[in-house]
Amino acid sequence: xxxxxxxxxxxxxxxxxxxxxxxxxxxxxxxxxxxxxxxxxxxxxxxxxxxxxxxxxxxxxxxxxxxxxxxxxxxxxxxxxxxxxxxxxxxxxxxxxxxxxxxxxxxxxxxxxxxxxxxxxxxxxxxxxxxxxxxxxxxxxxxxxxxxxxxxxxxxxxxxxxxxxxxxxxxxxxxxxxxxxxxxxxxxxxxxxxxxxxxxxxxxxxxxxxxxxxxxxxxxxxxxxxxxxxxxxxxxxxxxxxxxxxxxxxxxxxxxxxxxxxxxxxxxxxxxxxxxxxxxxxxxxxxxxxxxxxxx
Amino acid sequence: xxxxxxxxxxxxxxxxxxxxxxxxxxxxxxxxxxxxxxxxxxxxxxxxxxxxxxxxxxxxxxxxxxxxxxxxxxxxxxxxxxxxxxxxxxxxxxxxxxxxxxxxxxxxxxxxxxxxxxxxxxxxxxxxxxxxxxxxxxxxxxxxxxxxxxxxxxxxxxxxxxxxxxxxxxxxxxxxxxxxxxxxxxxxxxxxxxxxxxxxxxxxxxxxxxxxxxxxxxxxxxxxxxxxxxxxxxxxxxxxxxxxxxxxxxxxxxxxxxxxxxxxxxxxxxxxxxxxxxxxxxxxxxxxxxxxxxxxxxxxxxxxxxxxxxxxxxxxxxxxxxxxxxxxxxxxxxxxxxxxxxxxxxxxxxxxxxxxxxxxxxxxxxxxxxxxxxxxxxxxxxxxxxxxxxxxxxxxxxxxxxxxxxxxxxxxxxxxxxxxxxxxxxxxxxxxxxxxxxxxxxxxxxxxxxxxxxxxxxxxxxxxxxxxxxxxxxxxxxxxxxxxxxxxxxxxxxxxxxxxxxxxxxxxxxxxxxxxxxxxxxxxxxxxxxxxxxxxxxxxxxxxxxxxxxxxx
Numbered sequence: 001x002x003x004x005x006x007x008x009x010x011x012x013x014x015x016x017x018x019x020x021x022x023x024x025x026x027x028x029x030x031x032x033x034x035x036x037x038x039x040x041x042x043x044x045x046x047x048x049x050x051x052x053x054x055x056x057x058x059x060x061x062x063x064x065x066x067x068x069x070x071x072x073x074x075x076x077x078x079x080x081x082x083x084x085x086x087x088x089x090x091x092x093x094x095x096x097x098x099x100x101x102x103x104x105x106x107x108x109x110x111x112x113x114x115x116x117x118x119x120x121x122x123x124x125x126x127x128x129x130x131x132x133x134x135x136x137x138x139x140x141x142x143x144x145x146x147x148x149x150x151x152x153x154x155x156x157x158x159x160x161x162x163x164x165x166x167x168x169x170x171x172x173x174x175x176x177x178x179x180x181x182x183x184x185x186x187x188x189x190x191x192x193x194x195x196x197x198x199x200x201x202x203x204x205x206x207x208x209x210x211x212x213x214x215x216x217x218x219x220x221x222x223x224x225x226x227x228x229x230x231x232x233x234x235x236x237x238x239x240x241x242x243x244x245x246x247x248x249x250x251x252x253x254x255x256x257x258x259x260x261x262x263x264x265x266x267x268x269x270x271x272x273x274x275x276x277x278x279x280x281x282x283x284x285x286x287x288x289x290x291x292x293x294x295x296x
Numbered sequence: 297x298x299x300x301x302x303x304x305x306x307x308x309x310x311x312x313x314x315x316x317x318x319x320x321x322x323x324x325x326x327x328x329x330x331x332x333x334x335x336x337x338x339x340x341x342x343x344x345x346x347x348x349x350x351x352x353x354x355x356x357x358x359x360x361x362x363x364x365x366x367x368x369x370x371x372x373x374x375x376x377x378x379x380x381x382x383x384x385x386x387x388x389x390x391x392x393x394x395x396x397x398x399x400x401x402x403x404x405x406x407x408x409x410x411x412x413x414x415x416x417x418x419x420x421x422x423x424x425x426x427x428x429x430x431x432x433x434x435x436x437x438x439x440x441x442x443x444x445x446x447x448x449x450x451x452x453x454x455x456x457x458x459x460x461x462x463x464x465x466x467x468x469x470x471x472x473x474x475x476x477x478x479x480x481x482x483x484x485x486x487x488x489x490x491x492x493x494x495x496x497x498x499x500x501x502x503x504x505x506x507x508x509x510x511x512x513x514x515x516x517x518x519x520x521x522x523x524x525x526x527x528x529x530x531x532x533x534x535x536x537x538x539x540x541x542x543x544x545x546x547x548x549x550x551x552x553x554x555x556x557x558x559x560x561x562x563x564x565x566x567x568x569x570x571x572x573x574x575x576x577x578x579x580x581x582x583x584x585x586x587x588x589x590x591x592x593x594x595x596x597x598x599x600x601x602x603x604x605x606x607x608x609x610x611x612x613x614x615x616x617x618x619x620x621x622x623x624x625x626x627x628x629x630x631x632x633x634x635x636x637x638x639x640x641x642x643x644x645x646x647x648x649x650x651x652x653x654x655x656x657x658x659x660x661x662x663x664x665x666x667x668x669x670x671x672x673x674x675x676x677x678x679x680x681x682x683x684x685x686x687x688x689x690x691x692x693x694x695x696x697x698x699x700x701x702x703x704x705x706x707x708x709x710x711x712x713x714x715x716x717x718x719x720x721x722x723x724x725x726x727x728x729x730x731x732x733x734x735x736x737x738x739x740x741x742x743x744x745x746x747x748x749x750x751x752x753x754x755x756x757x758x759x760x761x762x763x764x765x766x767x768x769x770x771x772x773x774x775x776x777x778x779x780x781x782x783x784x785x786x787x788x789x790x791x792x793x794x795x796x797x798x799x800x801x802x803x804x805x806x807x808x809x810x811x812x813x814x815x816x817x818x819x820x821x822x823x824x825x826x827x828x829x830x831x832x833x834x835x836x837x838x839x840x841x842x843x844x845x846x847x848x849x
Contacts, residue, residue, distance in 0.1 A: 030748045030749070031748055032749055032750055041677065042677045042680070042681055045677055045678060046672065046678050046681075049671065049672045049675065049678065053668035053669075053672065056668060057665060060636075060639060060661075061664065063639050063643070064639060064642065064657060064660065064661060067642050067643055067644075067645070067647065068647065068649065071642075071643075071644065071645060071646070071647050072648070072649060073579070073647060073648055077646060078803070079579070079646065080580070080646065080834035081578060081644060081645040081646045082580065082644060083580065083832075083835045084580065084583065084640075084644075085581045085583070085584075085585065085831075086583055086585070086586075086587070087583075087584075087640075090636075091584050091587055091637075094633060094636040095629060095632075098632045099629055102622075102626060102628060105671065105675060106621055109621060109675040109676055110618055110676075112677045113614070113617070113618065113676050116677060119613075119614055186445065186449075187445045187446045188443060188445070188544060190609065190684060192684070192750070194681070194749065197680065197681035198680060198681070199609045199680050199681065199683055200609055200680075201609055201610045203538065203544065204445065204539070204544070205538040205539065221750070221759070223750070224752070225609070225683070225684045225685075225752050226443075226684060227438070227439050227443070227684075228446060229369075229437075229438075229446050229449065230365050230366050230437070231365060232369075232755065232756075233365070233752075233754075233756045233758065279364075281363075281367045282433055282434030282437070283366075283433055283434075283451040284366050284451055285449050285451050286451075
């Protein structure tokens with residue numbers, strides 16, 4: 001290779017690198033707001049993967065496109081290309097580099113998962129390999145807020161055991177570690193708040209503990225993320241992250257309220273269709289009665 | 297010694313039908329069976345595609361306004377099932393059926409009758425599955441994963457439900473696949489022509505061998521899981537019923553222990569197609585042939601050790617998530633080796649951008665993209681966010697359509713002259729490529745964005761914030777539907793009145809190109825004696841020592 005080729009290659013690689021770094025910055029805009037401490041860790045990891053991925057993608061497709069544009073044989077050229085059958089050096093290089101990348105990505109992901117500690121701090125401690133196992137946020141000083149989550153076809157209910165309050169929207173205090181005890185009454189459901197980047201299946205007859213730290217006040221959406229039958233799509237709930245004062249005020253008010261059946265989309269939709277006599281498609285499991293919740 | 301066993305002298309009692317009639321009968325000719333597979337599976341591809349366009353029509357607006365929700369759930373369940381079990385699997389098996397004996401210099405598959413039985417099970421379970429649309433309770437509606445307890449819920453109380461029929465169809469499909477796998481492995485191991493050593497086999501044959509070995513090793517897990525699920529539904533057992541001490545997560549393990557490797561059963565033959573077609577249109581040998589061949593086997597081995605990556609958000613402990621993250625990412629290594637080898641094959645070649653080559657190059661680009669999002673999905677923290685969202689739907693459609701189906705089209709164009717003895721129309725082929733390439737990216741790229749923002753898969757209605765991505769995806773979906781029209785026109789038109797094809801229109805190297813187009817019933821007059829490797833482009837060494845004797849005089 002002469003100097004000209006090498007400098008051209010250096011320029012091309014730097015350009016791809018710059019483009020990839022730019023993509024890595026763009027990656028943050030493809031995601032919902034960062035409303036939990038965990039979401040920041042996940043987004044940084046995702047952005048890193050986007051940089052790496054963009055660089056590889058640009059390299060491979062760039063080479064292919066360049067070849068397609070410049071190396072077409074003319075119509076009457078019936079000769080063959082050079083009979084290159086392989087190159088041990090190249091093959092070793094493109095085996096070893098991906099292996100190293102895999103170790104890098106896996107190691108980084110492991111570290112992030114450990115820091116998230118969403119299944120409790122002890123979750124993967126027995127395969128601890130010297131990575132710092134701290135909570136995602138500086139939330140370890142705060143007391144943990146315990147909330148029970150009950151999923152059924154197709155409604156969410158949240159129970160605050162200390163105040164004996166049940167609601168159909170999830171209120172959370174900002175900057176405090178939350179531990180959910182989740183269970184399902186019928187089928188598998190999934191607890192998913194996109195703004196928190198967190199997801200966990202909820203199994204019938206089993207309680208699964210799940211932890212995280214909301215860090216941004218606002219209203220977010222909770223979805224059922226594991227297909228749960230006919231009205232799966234409308235099994236949603238609002239998530240309200242509030243300041244600690246607001247939160248405790250809300251708890252005190254709502255604890256005084258009477259218990260009434262919650263407003264539930266699936267239940268309403270099913271009954272409206274029945275009343276109007278709309279042919280309800282194929283037979284479906286009836287939505288369970290909406291949970292009884294404290295009036296706020 | 298197998299060589300000393302003579303071939304049974306028993307002959308068929310009467311002559312099999314000839315002409316078009318043979319395609320509707322119990323033919324034992326691997327080429328007829330190959331075409332039967334290809335045509336049958338393509339019919340189901342159109343049905344599955346129609347269902348997906350109905351889904352895209354529902355999803356073009358956020359509300360659930362076109363279909364009842366139960367019907368929508370049926371649509372995605374049946375779309376997935378049809379596309380996997382009635383399009384990708386049988387079409388790839390059909391292609392392999394046609395090509396493998398020709399490529400290894402055999403006169404037929406090892407077990408021709410078994411081959412025919414395996415094929416005829418496909419329309420049987422296909423029709424069975426379609427019949428479930430007419431049941432009072434409708435078709436299965438629990439998605440193609442069929443996770444209990446949703447799949448065992450039975451609102452009608454009938455014994456014969458869509459779900460029971462679905463399981464039965466899947467079980468029959470499994471039997472058919474195992475029959476095929478036994479046949480392919482035996483054929484490739486035992487029926488190679490003299491001189492056709494393992495490292496003289498085309499890379500496609502290596503890929504088929506690796507894929508079929510996965511079928512043999514992993515399919516029994518799904519069959520066992522399906523039988524247990526069927527018992528839970530119709531016989532009152534409680535393998536997966538948490539109310540009575542069963543464990544629904546166990547089913548997920550059974551299911552994914554097969555269904556992840558199944559992705560490689562589908563992808564490996566597509567990789568084989570790239571390895572086969574690129575050298576022809578680049579006029580260069582496949583770069584690092586031995587490494588590419590062996591990497592297929594490596595992929596099969598690693599593929600049975602990665603299934604828990606579908607269950608990161610499921611009831612799995614942290615150590616399991618970490619372990620499977622690592623094994624999953626390792627798949628990227630042998631796969632990367634293949635991609636780099638393809639790029640190096642094309643590099644400095646004398647390229648001819650005919651339709652098969654365009655489909656291959658387009659598919660490789662989309663595959664690289666899917667591989668990158670695949671590694672993102674393998675990373676547990678990222679997956680916990682995007683698991684069960686449209687990011688995953690977009691990712692795997694770049695594999696199943698962008699890579700595998702595009703590879704299938706490349707193969708159909710490339711071997712069309714051999715199979716039919718006619719040339720296809722190049723212009724229509726290129727039009728098909730452009731529409732399919734644009735359609736695939738327009739349909740599946742926006743899905744990644746919707747998924748990153750948190751749009752859950754399998755929803756029949758969604759929040760208005762996702763509307764823009766979904767309108768794009770729907771338009772892409774309809775375009776993709778339209779893109780099959782020039783293909784059908786091309787195939788039917790060319791088969792009926794296309795220009796007669798010479799034996800070797802692409803000046804390709806390979807045993808299948810040394811016989812007439814289409815090849816005679818038993819392929820070779822005299823078995824070829826192979827004396828060199830499969831990709832001698834740019835070298836003037838003959839592939840066989842008895843080329844003249846392969847064809848009848």
